Amino acid sequence: MISLACELAGVQLSNPILMASGTFGFGKPYAALYPLDKLGGIVTKGLTLQARPGNTGTRVFETDSGLINSIGLENPGIPTFLEREWEEMMQYGTAIIVNLGGGSIREYAEGAMLITEASRESKKNGRRAVDMIELNISCPNVKEGGLQYGVDTDRAREVVRAVRMATDLPLLVKLSPSARDLTEMARMCEAEGADGLSLINTIQAMAIDIRKKRSVFDGLYAGLSGPAIKPIALRMVHQVSHAVDIPVIGIGGIASAEDILEFIMAGAAAVQIGTYNFMRLRAGAALEDELRELMAQEGIRSLDEIRGII
């Protein structure tokens, strides 16, 4: 029996297949479909200190092998999350990673502190902690926060530093494909004490409604995900995982066990499944087994054998 258990940023995962932020809610919609302990972990929808209503107008739009979304970080705010959603997430028996957004460095830092405190408190009471924070400096769908911080290394450094100071939880930084210099950005995060990197977030994209003669999205641009972006994401994961020593979580268009192996061979320590959850609502129930079967078929006994082989 092939074991897929692995360690990521000091956290023990039953397998390296995580569910990506924004595509899995807080787990509940899928918990009705299959037991979530099949998953390596769940990354929450992006959370900010304050609740946010998100964007108006069209929010999801399909393109050839892609999905453009303009949700705009709609979320109930960290306090509400901690009160109303977290408890239930703990029952799922899988790692919980909180995706952290913010409109200012201060909001990021305060959010991180709130999560960290709540997590410490919970642990003290013998309950589950938040396993990691995934710092999102790469959301292309909000005016403030998000991409504003993810393009330039020096601006990003301030956020990473502030959040690193605010939390002792394992910290992942989620990078944007729009970073001016992706490997420089990655090395900066490593130097600032990030425990791992997640990439890629969606790629800034556009769709025009030629009948209405306007952008499909009220926010003009939005973020492209799905199989269309896989070859780009794979290249970036390869580049970054060869530039740093901390683990890299590969994200972008993954839609099969084959895709997962590609990302692991490119150097990823783990992967996240996003849009594929929509293409196949029960993807999370099946992928672990499918990965194991594929590995058996290819004579691969453990992912360590092939990680970063290329």
Next chain:
Amino acid sequence: MISLACELAGVQLSNPILMASGTFGFGKPYAALYPLDKLGGIVTKGLTLQARPGNTGTRVFETDSGLINSIGLENPGIPTFLEREWEEMMQYGTAIIVNLGGGSIREYAEGAMLITEASRESKKNGRRAVDMIELNISCPNVKEGGLQYGVDTDRAREVVRAVRMATDLPLLVKLSPSARDLTEMARMCEAEGADGLSLINTIQAMAIDIRKKRSVFDGLYAGLSGPAIKPIALRMVHQVSHAVDIPVIGIGGIASAEDILEFIMAGAAAVQIGTYNFMRLRAGAALEDELRELMAQEGIRSLDEIRGII
């Protein structure tokens, strides 16, 4: 009858639909299928001063709604092109745009000079000139030249300046989606005297053969094109055409008259069709009519009416 005739960088085109470099050879393969005077123009395969053999191994690889290529600028060299291919291209009755590559600033400049001289000579003899040069600083598939120059604005400036000095032909610069700062790059080209910009070239991407445990391509990374990249290309064309006053030629995944209208509405002066030529070998024979029909249906009398409307 809707007129699609337009002017681009001082050159009169019968319509704004050009065939993209590397997907149309020197026209001949398609001339056997339909009359090429239906086209606004043809951009030649990338040419360098010296002939190049291109890359070994797999050169084209299909992904979901995308095509990754690693041709590596295989071409017969500018002198051979001028002797053996150009003559025939002149017969097609459509604009000829030479896509210019190079391994060094010197090779770029000498190539430009050769083309410019030959064009001047030809004109003197009452024959057709080369209509434009499209300076390619964005090929992701060669070690020297190409992307090496297309990422950093200052490095790119040297090439653009050298080529601008070497030719008085209308000069387009073809930009890479990997440019660190795309609008800065675009403004630099404008300041250095470019007559127009073409974008985007393919996006650097990767595919892994999990059976062989190696990259599909001998050159590790290669370039993604096709419908998959359209939403990204459209966003970039919108960004750039709003940042400069010179015309922008929109390229990337265009596969219908609807797509053409999207690019024009985003601000493109003209478009180039690449991968779609492979999906539909006779695309060039049909698109002009299809565009006209669509415009009639939407009540658009001329492209000027909608250009950059968003």
Next chain:
Amino acid sequence: MANVLVNNKLAPDIYQLTVEGEYHASMGQFYMLRCWGAFPVLSRPISVHDINEGTISFLYRVSGTGTRLLSQLKPGNQLQLEGPLGRGFPEPEGRTAIIGGGMGIAPLLLAARRLPDSRVFLGFAGDPFAVSAFHAIHADVHVVSGGTIADYVEPSEYDTILACGPVPLMELLAHRTKGTGAKLFFSVEKRMACGIGACSGCTVRIDGVNRRVCVEGPVFSAGEVDFHDLLSL
């Protein structure tokens, strides 16, 4: 996976798809349908048209890639369905009108079946389609072609109105119902990615609060729907 029994063309571009199985859904709920692999990316939301012993059926219009693929299904082919999803029409109180416009009649056959005492109004811009099934199961069915069906219903005569149709019809009904005391519920459409409440892609602003059409809808009380969000489909 379910087995396709029938996939009949009822009118130009209008198909009725029936698959095998015991399904339980309330009127106005929908399923995410899919009969393809990776392309197109998303499954398609389609309302429950009818349920009978051992079968469920859908009524749909071919309007793009996904519905075209659905229309190519043959008996014996397999269809993936996830559902029933969303909250359908509430059990109506008092005198009830059921009003459908065009494709909006799709979710109303089940409603008509379950509410034999209601009055049913079906309006079409052109030739009516799929109305014989309504006549077959319900005594009080009014079909109108051309004009707007809203002109044939006097809202004040009803306590509850269940409706589905194009946004302008819904706006008109909302307008005419205001102040009559009748409660209007309608089923709305918005682009969906997940269909199960995970992505927040399908929100509509109701009373200033975001509601996800796929879980809190697709049926809403007409009250405070922000039509801008709907129109921006």
Next chain:
Amino acid sequence: MANVLVNNKLAPDIYQLTVEGEYHASMGQFYMLRCWGAFPVLSRPISVHDINEGTISFLYRVSGTGTRLLSQLKPGNQLQLEGPLGRGFPEPEGRTAIIGGGMGIAPLLLAARRLPDSRVFLGFAGDPFAVSAFHAIHADVHVVSGGTIADYVEPSEYDTILACGPVPLMELLAHRTKGTGAKLFFSVEKRMACGIGACSGCTVRIDGVNRRVCVEGPVFSAGEVDFHDLLSL
């Protein structure tokens, strides 16, 4: 666009597709086939298997998305074909052997039909398929299952050998033919984008020079093919 007449399953995953029309192609040429819209992106290169009055047919193995879609074609469906493309087998001189391995038999039926004086060798790793058509039109057909078909042919007995099959078989034949005076031609495969010589995607190094399989091939004289390029399919 051409009309599909038959699309028969001959063996597991092996189909023969026949379409209507007057086609003229030489043995070893191929067509780019397509029976879908935008997905998958590329058309698929498939050799001419046979031509008869008013029909052309293709023999193919379902090995991925494109060939799976081909296998779903029903009589009356439409197929796009571009071709004939490439340069087929040359007119052979003297005593001729035709050697096919596995799916490599596809382009050889037309060759067998046009070269009645040749000897035909067909080899299969497992159960043979599609061989009855060869027996029906040719007197001298040898079918072998298991082992390598190369063991059953003595190259020195022939002046010309026309072959198609997996790369290792081609390499073996090239090796055994060397120095015998027999001329070996084989049909090779490489990933193609355009199929008409426009993209330079399908090159194979021959005598140190790049040759495009789609226009200068798919048949090459065995001499100096760089097998690395082929293996890297």
